[in-house]
Amino acid sequence: MDSGIECSLSKFADYTKLCGVVNTLEGRDAVQRDLDRLERWAYVNLMKFNKVLHMGRCNPKHKYRLSREWIETSPEEKDLGVLVSEKLNMTQQCALAA
16 A cells, blocks of 8 residues: 555554645645555555545645545544644534533
């Protein structure tokens, strides 16, 4: 799975996250190349990658695809039980905990 991956790849149980700095077109292209590599692996292993969480200020929010389909973007996602927002704001997580 990790073979040839340029960006950061995190794996835990059934979670896999691909992370990359995308402040240039080269960064965007590196993420897409890695998604292409992961898509082939996922197809063979019957897994699915399904969302993009854009993080940080001035994020250009590029669109990415798996095979011929665009990947859905999300303003927040749960990561091992913690709600992570695109602005790294803990307000929603605290409200849910309260």
